[in-house]
Amino acid sequence: MLRDSLEGELVLPSDPGYDLARQLQNTEYDTAAPRGIAYCRSAEDVLACVRHARDTGSRVHVRGGGHSFNGWSTGEGLVVDLSRMNHATAEDGTVRLGAGIQSLDALDRLKPLGRQIITGTFPTVGQGGFLTGGGLGWQTRRFGVASDRLRSARVVLADGRVVRASAEEHPDLFWALRGGGGGTFGIVTELELLPVEAPRLTSFETLWAYEDAADVLSAWQAWAAAGSDDLGTSLVVLPGMFGPGGRPVVKTWGVHLGAPAALERALGELTERTGTKPMHQETGVPAAYADVMHEALCGSKTVRQCHRTGTHPEAVGHRHPYTRQAYRLTGSPVTRREAQTLLDAWDPELDAERYLLCIALGGAANRVPRTETAYVHRDAQFLMGYQIATRDQEAAARGPAELQEWADRCDAALAPLATGSYINFPSSRVGPGWEADYFGENVPRLREVKRHYDPDDFFRHAQSIRPEPRRTTETGR
Numbered sequence: 323m324l325r326d327s328l329e330g331e332l333v334l335p336s337d338p339g340y341d342l343a344r345q346l347q348n349t350e351y352d353t354a355a356p357r358g359i360a361y362c363r364s365a366e367d368v369l370a371c372v373r374h375a376r377d378t379g380s381r382v383h384v385r386g387g388g389h390s391f392n393g394w395s396t397g398e399g400l401v402v403d404l405s406r407m408n409h410a411t412a413e414d415g416t417v418r419l420g421a422g423i424q425s426l427d428a429l430d431r432l433k434p435l436g437r438q439i440i441t442g443t444f445p446t447v448g449q450g451g452f453l454t455g456g457g458l459g460w461q462t463r464r465f466g467v468a469s470d471r472l473r474s475a476r477v478v479l480a481d482g483r484v485v486r487a488s489a490e491e492h493p494d495l496f497w498a499l500r501g502g503g504g505g506t507f508g509i510v511t512e513l514e515l516l517p518v519e520a521p522r523l524t525s526f527e528t529l530w531a532y533e534d535a536a537d538v539l540s541a542w543q544a545w546a547a548a549g550s551d552d553l554g555t556s557l558v559v560l561p562g563m564f565g566p567g568g569r570p571v572v573k574t575w576g577v578h579l580g581a582p583a584a585l586e587r588a589l590g591e592l593t594e595r596t597g598t599k600p601m602h603q604e605t606g607v608p609a610a611y612a613d614v615m616h617e618a619l620c621g622s623k624t625v626r627q628c629h630r631t632g633t634h635p636e637a638v639g640h641r642h643p644y645t646r647q648a649y650r651l652t653g654s655p656v657t658r659r660e661a662q663t664l665l666d667a668w669d670p671e672l673d674a675e676r677y678l679l680c681i682a683l684g685g686a687a688n689r690v691p692r693t694e695t696a697y698v699h700r701d702a703q704f705l706m707g708y709q710i711a712t713r714d715q716e717a718a719a720r721g722p723a724e725l726q727e728w729a730d731r732c733d734a735a736l737a738p739l740a741t742g743s744y745i746n747f748p749s750s751r752v753g754p755g756w757e758a759d760y761f762g763e764n765v766p767r768l769r770e771v772k773r774h775y776d777p778d779d780f781f782r783h784a785q786s787i788r789p790e791p792r793r794t795t796e797t798g799r
């Protein structure tokens with residue numbers, strides 16, 4: 323019995339907690355029916371799950387924070403859940419994290435230890451999934467892709483070995499784990515990272531009328547690309563249901579690592595480049611890194627409250643409804659005309675919950691050679707994409723074609739600007755060239771690593787690297 327060999331907990335379909343245990347961040351996957359969910363406590367637990375799955379011929383689905391857009395961390399097999407492997411310690415200039423730790427917990431636990439790490443811009447994303455796909459956020463421009471700071475990882479392999487991957491030990495695996503995508507090469511149980519030196523941060527936010535959206539989008543991109551590496555920033559176009567007076571609105575926000583005067587100057591430049599003033603502009607006071615990031619990710623919620631609803635009695639963090647999305651990486655700021663085309667695809671008149679989101683990249687991330695790690699996108703300046711969602715459960719159940727059609731139209735608008743795609747922000751629909759799109763010239767080496775460490779393709783999901791090239795007709799969904 324697997325249950326008897328686990329220090330952690332096994333939840334089976336007949337158990338009362340099953341419906342909660344099978345949830346991911348997105349409600350779309352609530353109907354997935356894994357044969358069990360193993361809440362592992364240790365690498366030994368993970369190993370027991372791998373052995374059990376091998377012995378019984380079951381699939382495994384590796385799950386950290388459960389944020390996979392396309393549901394790659396669930397399915398009909400055994401879910402190996404790492405969320406309870408969430409320790410955070412600091413020693414000898416590095417930090418060690420349980421691979422299932424979520425961003426907000428890592429920030430919180432490292433704060434009294436005087437350490438800061440790179441996170442994304444959403445609180446409950448798991449570090450294991452985040453780092454194995456690359457890891458992008460507001461610290462990317464100053465400190466690089468998060469996985470560039472990985473020093474070693476403990477990994478449970480398909481053949482039952484538990485290895486440490488680093489520059490010295492299993493260097494090919496170590497290379498692949500930095501951007502080659504989660505759920506592909508093994509199950510990472512612990513991560514050793516070089517922290518960032520960022521004791522203090524200042525947050526900011528600006529809001530702009532939708533009428534100025536094309537000017538704001540093009541000016542914000544030019545501003546961010548030319549700006550100091552101290553600047554971490556996102557832009558989102560929000561629909562009328564979230565805007566003042568029921569009108570769509572453009573928000574830019576983020577954090578700055580430099581002096582408050584430098585941030586004020588930078589925001590002045592943004593206004594100047596846009597040619598009009600924001601409806602609203604706000605800057606915070608410089609404060610401890612973990613506090614500013616917590617507020618940006620969780621608002622006024624406590625650490626406990628900020629977790630996903632259902633995962634803790636106090637947790638009230640929202641879940642995402644049925645969503646279709648199209649995301650790409652782009653290599654230079656958009657012109658005003660290109661911005662207008664992107665906004666036309668977003669369609670201001672449509673009555674639906676949808677976003678156009680951009681995160682500014684570049685800086686230190688782009689000063690690393692493309693083949694240095696599996697994360698190849700060293701020319702990307704922006705992650706850009708669209709999401710559309712429905713909260714109507716009946717509509718969601720029929721898999722509304724109109725949402726995918728909208729995402730397809732948006733993808734077509736993005737395509738001429740794209741330099742590649744980020745495996746952690748996969749589009750709902752991908753074309754046959756998706757491997758090259760995610761990994762560029764690193765595909766052959768990734769395949770070699772896969773052949774070496776997992777020749778039977780034991781760890782797999784719809785868009786994981788396979789040991790052999792896929793047939794061109796396979797789209798990976």
Ligand SMILES: Cc1cc2nc3c(=O)[nH]c(=O)nc-3n(C[C@H](O)[C@H](O)[C@H](O)COP(=O)(O)OP(=O)(O)OC[C@H]3O[C@@H](n4cnc5c(N)ncnc54)[C@H](O)[C@@H]3O)c2cc1C
Pocket residue numbers: 346347383384385386387388389390391394395404421422441442443444446447448449450451452454455456457458459503504505506508509510511746747783
């Ligand atoms: C709302 C939202 C906001 C996001 N914001 C950002 C952002 O700012 N920056 C950014 O870079 N990304 C962001 N992401 C993307 C996020 O980084 C990826 O979805 C990431 O893979 C999620 O990891 P997870 O552990 O939470 O998800 P899961 O669904 O649990 O896992 C995602 C993938 O990683 C694999 N995996 C997870 N843990 C491990 C492990 N320990 N070992 C091996 N494989 C593992 C899974 O099998 C799966 O294939 C965001 C996603 C969402 C939904």
